[in-house]
Amino acid sequence: MTDAVIADHSGRPIRVGLDVGGTKIDAVAVSSDDRIVARLRRATGWGEDAVVDSIVGAVLGLADELGVTTSDIASVGVGIPGLVDSDSGRVLHAVNLGVESLDLAVRASARIGVPFRVENDVKAAALGAAVLRGVEGSMAYLNLGTGVAAGIVVDGRIWRGSRGTAGEVGHLSVDPSGRLCGCGQHGCIETFCGGGALAKAWGRPGALPVRDILDAADAGDADALALRADLFHGAAAGVRVLVLSADVERVIIGGGLTALGDRLENGVRGALRAGAEASAFMRSLRLDERIELLPAGSPAAAFGAALVGASVPSKEIVSHG
Numbered sequence: 001m002t003d004a005v006i007a008d009h010s011g012r013p014i015r016v017g018l019d020v021g022g023t024k025i026d027a028v029a030v031s032s033d034d035r036i037v038a039r040l041r042r043a044t045g046w047g048e049d050a051v052v053d054s055i056v057g058a059v060l061g062l063a064d065e066l067g068v069t070t071s072d073i074a075s076v077g078v079g080i081p082g083l084v085d086s087d088s089g090r091v092l093h094a095v096n097l098g099v100e101s102l103d104l105a106v107r108a109s110a111r112i113g114v115p116f117r118v119e120n121d122v123k124a125a126a127l128g129a130a131v132l133r134g135v136e137g138s139m140a141y142l143n144l145g146t147g148v149a150a151g152i153v154v155d156g157r158i159w160r161g162s163r164g165t166a167g168e169v170g171h172l173s174v175d176p177s178g179r180l181c182g183c184g185q186h187g188c189i190e191t192f193c194g195g196g197a198l199a200k201a202w203g204r205p206g207a208l209p210v211r212d213i214l215d216a217a218d219a220g221d222a223d224a225l226a227l228r229a230d231l232f233h234g235a236a237a238g239v240r241v242l243v244l245s246a247d248v249e250r251v252i253i254g255g256g257l258t259a260l261g262d263r264l265e266n267g268v269r270g271a272l273r274a275g276a277e278a279s280a281f282m283r284s285l286r287l288d289e290r291i292e293l294l295p296a297g298s299p300a301a302a303f304g305a306a307l308v309g310a311s312v313p314s315k316e317i318v319s320h321g
């Protein structure tokens with residue numbers, strides 16, 4: 001568990017959060033009253049050394065932009081894909097970054113003398129979305145990007161589960177005869193509504209394949225109509241499993257596919273309604289009313305990372321009970 005309690009007693013005013021993606025780092029500086037006071041994007045390096053370099057570069061770039069030095073930075077939080085040991089700050093198998101095993105917190109901290117904490121990117125984004133959208137109680141963040149994953153936040157804390165797997169709904173198989181998933185199963189939710197899987201199934205050139213699919217579906221293209229239905233059906237399945245397993249009050253949808261805006265939100269909402277039509281039980285859950293979309297380009301992931309950076313690892317909290 002990660003606690004979002006601010007642990008900074010150093011008097012340093014700035015917390016930094018980085019969302020490290022396959023191609024770019026989104027970096028924010030957060031003031032002591034939780035305002036984002038600077039934001040920048042940097043290219044992500046490939047491989048372990050280059051990833052550390054680009055992370056350190058982004059922190060120094062933010063400090064430059066603010067006209068402060070690293071001695072004004074209380075903490076840095078990093079959201080990064082892959083398997084993350086949030087206690088040690090070690091990252092494993094971040095294949096999109098060329099990282100097999102990296103002691104990220106130790107190495108980055110040694111470079112600039114600021115404490116680093118590291119969390120899985122979707123879990124950090126979940127915390128950021130919960131705070132930015134003012135959710136109290138429980139919520140899930142469903143990330144629809146190249147891949148599909150979710151993070152669950154309960155009472156302001158990331159719910160990691162016993163092995164950090166909580167929220168990995170992208171790999172729930174909902175059609176055993178469906179498309180092969182990168183994970184080895186068939187018909188995972190990710191094969192229906194992941195941007196990567198949809199682009200592959202579409203197979204036509206274009207910079208924004210999922211937008212092309214929606215445009216072609218609007219024009220009546222049969223392949224596109226089927227893939228559009230898959231997208232909405234898959235995302236609705238993700239929402240359904242999150243509510244049925246954790247009964248979260250809200251499901252906030254984020255990730256690259258939010259660039260589709262209302263077309264995505266209305267489509268998922270419609271699929272949820274249609275799926276509940278025959279079931280009084282499912283209708284009673286009002287799933288269509290529980291979803292909302294983050295605006296495209298939302299800083300939720302980097303902001304959440306900043307909150308993670310300033311939090312106390314659960315095993316360092318001393319119990320006086």
Ligand SMILES: [Zn+2]
Binds near residue numbers: 170171172181182185
């Ligand atoms: Zn899978």
